[in-house]
Each structure stands twice: as C-alpha cells, then as structure tokens.
Amino acid sequence: MSDALSPMARPRLYEQVLERVRAYAAEAGLRTGDRLPAERELAQRLGVSRASVKQAIVVLEVQGLVETRHGGGTYLVRDTLDATEPVERLVDRRRRLPDVLDAREALETKLAELAAMRRTEDDLRALESALELMASELADGGAGVEGDRRFHAAVTAAAHSALLAEFMDAMADQITESRTESLRQPGRPPRSLEQHIAIAEAIRDCNPATASAAMRQHLRTVAEVRLLSWDPEDT
Template sequence: MSDALRPLTRPKLYEQVVVRLREHIAASGLDVGDRLPPERELAERLGVSRASVRQAIVVLEVQGLVEVRHGGGTYLARRDLEAEPVDELVARRDRLPDVLDAREGLETKLAELAAERRTTADLAEIDAAVADMRAQVERGERGADGDRRFHAAVTAAAHSSMLAEFMRTIAAEIAESRQESLRQPHRPPKSLAQHERIADAIRAGQPRAAAAAMRRHLRTVSRVRLLSWNPDADEPR
C-alpha cells in the first residue's frame, strides 16, 4: 500500500489559534512589551474555548514569542514572528527528557572528576567562563556562550577522553537544552550563580560537593515550560 494513502490528520484547534494570534500580532502593530488581549476576549472573538486559547499561548510562550506573567497577562517578547513549527516543537519536547537524563549522568561525573584532577590552567578557564557568562548576563543577555564555555571547561578539567567523547556526540542536543533553559524567565542569573557554586567546589577539590552542585544545576535546567505542555490536549470543534 502506498504511503500516500496513510490516514489524514487534522490540525488541532489550538494550532489554528496559534496561527490567528500570530496574524493578529503582525496586523495590530503590537510591539515588544505590549500586552495581548485577555484569554476571555480572545476566546470570544475567535469562537473557541479558553482552553484552546490557553494551549495556543503556551505554544507561543515556548517558542519565545510571548511572556506570560502569572496574574498579569501575556506580553509580546519579540517582534520576529518566525517560529519553530508546532510539530518540531513536539519532537523537541519528546527528546528533551532523554537529553536531560544523559546530561545529569555524564556531567555530575565530570564535575566530580574535575574536582579531583583539575590543573591550574583548568581552573583559570573555568573562572574565565564564569566571568564571560557574568558579563553577558549583566548586559541583559541570556549568557548562552558563557554557559557553553563553562560546561566545556568542566569537561576538559575532568581529563576523561571517553566522557568527553560522549559529550561531543550529544553536543547539538545539549545546546538545544541550554537554549530551552536559558529562555525561562529569570533563569540566566540563577544558572550563573549555580555555575559559581560548581566552580567553587571544583576549586576546593571537593568531588562530592562538585557533583551535588552540578546535579542541582541540571535539575534546574530540566524545569522548563516546554515539558509541562501537553501537546495532545485540545478542545472538540
């Protein structure tokens, strides 16, 4: 049987709401920081349930297009409306837990080994990475480059060629999880502070403390809006 005759699928209602909301943002001239209409008003104007509007707003939020302030409404976060398609978003959501599990398993061990094996040059690079991220965060940036440099420096300080190779094989997935974490509201300063605690434990030569600090950091990384979203939820038409 030809694959062309596979069952047809219909877009979920909230996916159609996402398209309409993006059209509204483009046509209404909303600027960054402007508030979108309340959920109730959007639902009435679109002729859908508030649940479908809420689902659509979650999609826009995890795409980085809007910021939801609990109790304070939804605000445009960026004017560029080019966004990740919903099906790609779903695929990323599905693979993210495995990536986070792999990071916790590998990077807690790397932090432990770094505390045992670090050299003066390793510590200098770890400190430089922390300073790099701090400067980025102070400029109002997410600090992704400093974050990447920090985790690379810890990996190098562990002096384990096998673990370093494992990290290289999932580098793209790690970068994806980094971006997802750092786009969370107020996350960059928190990640910076956690990096500083990991660096302190490595500098002090405390393997257990370094591993524990890395584990706490990666569990913070895992707390992202994308993983609390249920893409299969929708309202009947």
C-alpha cells in the same frame, strides 16, 4: 499500498488558534511590551475553549515570543509573533528532552566529581574565564549562552576523561537545545550563573561530593522549563 491515499493529518485546534493570534498581532501592529487580549477574551472572540487558547499561548512562550506574568497577562517579548521553529519541531523536542536531561545529569555530575579530583590550574583559569564571559553577556542584556557553553566544556575538560568527553561531544546538539530552552526561562540566566559559581568553587576546593551535588542541583534547575509542562496532544 501507496502512501498517497493515507489519512491526511488535521491541524490541532490550538495550532489554528495560534495562527489566528499571530495574524491578530501583525494586523494590530503589536510590538515588544504590548499585551495580548486576555485568554477569556480570545476564547470568546475565536469561539473556542480557553484550554485551546492556553495551549496556543504556551507554544508562544516556548518559542520565546511572549511572557506570561502571573495575574498580569501575556506580553510580547519581540516585535513579532512569527516563529522560525515549526510546531512539529517543538513536539519532537518535547519528546526527546527528558532523555537528554537524564543523560546530562548522569554524565555531568560525574564530570564535576572528577574535575574536583583532577583539575589543574589551567582548568581553573578556563572555568573562571567562562564565568566572566557569562557575567559580561548578562550585563549586556544577553542570556549568557556562550558563557554557559564554555563553562560546561571547561568542566568536561577538567575531568580529564577522554571517553566521557566523547559522550558529551556526541550529545552536543541536544545539549545546545536544552541550554537554549533553559536560558530563555524568565529570570533563569542570573540563577544559572550563581549555580555555575558554586560548581566552580567546589572544583577549586577539590571537593568532589560538593561539586557533584552542585552540578546535580544546577541540572535539575535546567530541567524546569515551560516546554515540559506542555502536552502537545491536549485539545
């Protein structure tokens, strides 16, 4: 049977709400730091449930376009609510992220353990250089993405395991997604830097158990992202 006459996909209600909120922000000329109307007001004006509005706001949060402050409303963190990532791509990322995080924990805790056993002075210099770069990025108002990437690459190199390095390389795109997702969480970059420093110290001290535990704690923090609290199928 031809696919041309297969059932047409209907946009979820929260996706329709999302487009209306984007349009409102543009028409109202909202910019960075401006506050969106409260969820209750948006629901009343749009004639939808607060659950649908909440879902739309979560999507904007996940896309890094707004910040919701506990008890203080939702504020733009950019001058527009236009997104470069379609909702369906977010849905796909939401589905695969748990597997990526599981794989990262399994591989990178072992890499940290091996790094503490095998690191060289050159490896330590690479770790320190990555930490300095991340600190510099944070001081300049960035999220420390490149410093974070270099740090984890330096840990992988310090483990001196060609096969584990191949596994990490095969996951590079998915790891980049999880890194970006984590570092866009409010307050996350400084916390990530602190955890990197703890990992580096354990590797420097040749303490495999501590290095592995510090990496596990870090990766479980990485897993604390808004995206995973979102159920795309709701409303």
